[in-house]
Amino acid sequence: DTGVSQDPRHKITKRGQNVTFRCDPISEHNRLYWYRQTLGQGPEFLTYFQNEAQLEKSRLLSDRFSAERPKGSFSTLEIQRTEQGDSAMYLCASSPKGLTYNEQFFGPGTRLTVL
Amino acid sequence: QKEVEQNSGPLSVPEGAIASLNCTYSDRGSQSFFWYRQYSGKSPELIMFIYSNGDKEDGRFTAQLNKASQYVSLLIRDSQPSDSATYLCAVKDSGYALNFGKGTSLLVTP
Numbered sequence: 001d002t003g004v005s006q007d008p009r010h011k012i013t014k015r016g017q018n019v020t021f022r023c024d025p026i027s028e029h030n031r032l033y034w035y036r037q038t039l040g041q042g043p044e045f046l047t048y049f050q051n052e053a054q055l056e057k058s059r060l061l062s063d064r065f066s067a068e069r070p071k072g073s074f075s076t077l078e079i080q081r082t083e084q085g086d087s088a089m090y091l092c093a094s095s096p097k098g099l100t101y102n103e104q105f106f107g108p109g110t111r112l113t114v115l
Numbered sequence: 116q117k118e119v120e121q122n123s124g125p126l127s128v129p130e131g132a133i134a135s136l137n138c139t140y141s142d143r144g145s146q147s148f149f150w151y152r153q154y155s156g157k158s159p160e161l162i163m164f165i166y167s168n169g170d171k172e173d174g175r176f177t178a179q180l181n182k183a184s185q186y187v188s189l190l191i192r193d194s195q196p197s198d199s200a201t202y203l204c205a206v207k208d209s210g211y212a213l214n215f216g217k218g219t220s221l222l223v224t225p
Contacts, residue, residue, distance in 0.1 A: 042119070106158040106161075108158050
């Protein structure tokens with residue numbers, strides 16, 4: 001299967017710890033997105049990469065959050081000094097270059113629980 | 116604040132009936148519109164997208180768009196119990212992000 005993959009699928013951490021998530025997009029997709037989803041809500045946009053360039057960041061992405069896509073392939077999302085409010089599903093999506101309508105295909109997500 | 120509104124439901128329909136899911140959006144500059152299906156505990160799965168006024172059909176699914184009324188809908192014909200899920204409406208403006216509604220919970224009863 002060549003869909004979007006995310007690792008880990010689940011992460012439990014204590015408040016104040018740092019966590020890092022990885023996303024591998026669909027092969028040859030040059031656009032990559034991070035979203036966060038909490039119970040009962042739709043996904044909320046966090047950030048967007050086109051190749052290795054981070055082109056858009058939501059105001060939701062506080063200075064404790066950082067994302068990278070160093071070689072334009074996989075991406076990492078790091079949360080420093082985690083807080084209980086960071087508990088959510090972190091979703092990665094990708095879309096191929098050249099499409100006008102920006103169809104985004106989601107990975108399985110990483111569920112973060114901050115104790 | 117760009118808003119995407121959906122009735123949270125649950126919308127309950129009997130098996131074999133047509134399920135109608137609705138979504139309104141506030142940004143008149145919105146360019147394309149997406150419907151995602153999300154099963155409990157899973158990630159969103161793209162069902163359909165539409166970008167011009169009118170209807171777009173794909174199998175049992177029909178998306179309808181009315182930009183003047185800022186309204187998009189999803190019809191599911193011959194609903195099956197396996198269609199029971201939360202349906203998320205997402206809207207894209209001139210940027211890169213999708214702006215999602217909170218979703219409508221659909222329950223198809225046998």
